[in-house]
Amino acid sequence: MTVPPQPSPPLPLRLPLETARLLLRAHRMSDLDDLVRFHGDPEVVRFVPWPVRDRAATEETLRVKLTQTELVAHGQWLVLAVEVRDTGRVIGxxxxxxxxxxxxxxxxxxxxxxxxxxxxxxxxxxxxxxxxDGLGFHRITAVCIAENDASARLLGRLGFRQEARLVDNVHFKGAWATQLVFAMLEDEWRSSGRR
Ligand SMILES: CC(C)(COP(=O)(O)OP(=O)(O)OC[C@H]1O[C@@H](n2cnc3c(N)ncnc32)[C@H](O)[C@@H]1OP(=O)(O)O)[C@@H](O)C(=O)NCCC(=O)NCCS
Known part of the structure; x- marks a missing residue:
């Protein structure tokens, strides 16, 4: 197996990413109305670390997202808007x-x-x-609250393996919560047929 060269900072990103139905792109200030719709929805934020946000709080977080468009250091998040190509609407x-x-x-x-x-x-x-494939990662993880069935199902469909169930590992929205840790290795990705 060929090991991809070790990427050195900053990681080379070519945006936007296009899929059959979606454009994954940097956020814009004009996305605010679309973001308000889901950042203020208690059902959507139930298992994510954000509170239910009003318009002002969503605008504040959008300003941060505008800067999260590159990977120049460990610990940094790339945050992309999920736009439906047919409608131009940001759905997530x-x-x-x-x-x-x-x-x-x-x-x-x-x-x-x-x-x-x-x-x-x-x-x-x-x-x-x-x-x-783009950045040469060896391993990608994902963590969800144990009760987040939709997220765990999605990770299973994507081909992630559950590696851990961490009981009462985090104090989350006012109570102790159990987290599931999932992972995928580069070999598993290559043999998943999802490439
Ligand atoms: C987690 C989350 C992203 C999963 O979204 P999702 O829409 O269920 O996941 P998918 O995109 O894989 O869609 C799968 C569903 O679409 C259906 N579907 C319909 N058309 C489809 C198509 N063309 N292709 C694939 N699936 C399709 C599938 O049957 C499946 O339905 P089911 O769950 O009833 O079986 C979503 O629940 C969410 O945003 N939750 C709130 C935020 C959150 O908790 N984030 C995760 C924190 S860890």
């Missing part, structure tokens, strides 16, 4: 962290009316392709 976001040498972490959140259509799987697959 997909994230890839450069965790450490050749290690990444995946994240995703969709508006409620963007769910149940395979969009999250399509966006996440593009981010895995970016991580493994």
């Amino acid at each position: 976001e997909v994230l890839l962290k450069w965790a450490s040498d050749r290690q990444g972490e995946l994240g995703f959140a969709l508006a409620r009316d963007g769910q149940g259509q395979g969009y999250a799987a399509e966006a996440a697959t593009a981010m895995l392709r970016l991580g493994f």
Whole structure:
């Protein structure tokens, strides 16, 4: 097996990413109305570390997202808007962290009316392709709260392996919560047929 060369900072990103139905691109200030729709939805934020946000709080977080367009240091998140190509609407976001040498972490959140259509799987697959094929990552992890069935199901469909169940590992939204840790290795990605 050929080991990809060790990437050195900054990692080379070619954006936007295009899929059959989606454009994964840097956020714009004009995305605010679309973001307000899901950042303020208690169902969407139930298992993510954000609070329910009003318009002002969403605008503040959008200003941060405008800067999260590159991977120049370990610990940094790339945060891309998930735009439906047919409508131009932003239905969610997909994230890839450069965790450490050749290690990444995946994240995703969709508006409620963007769910149940395979969009999250399509966006996440593009981010895995970016991580493994574009950036030479060896391993990508994902972590979810144990009760987040939709997220665990999606990770299973993507081909992640569950590696751990960390009981009461985090104090989350006012109570102790159990986390599931998932991972995928570059060989597993290459043999998944999802490339
Ligand atoms: C986690 C989350 C992104 C999963 O989204 P999702 O829409 O369920 O996932 P997918 O994109 O893979 O869609 C799969 C569903 O679409 C259906 N579907 C419809 N058309 C499809 C198509 N063309 N291709 C694939 N699936 C399709 C599938 O049957 C499946 O439905 P099911 O779950 O009822 O079996 C979403 O629940 C979410 O954003 N939750 C809130 C935020 C959150 O918790 N984020 C994760 C934190 S760890």
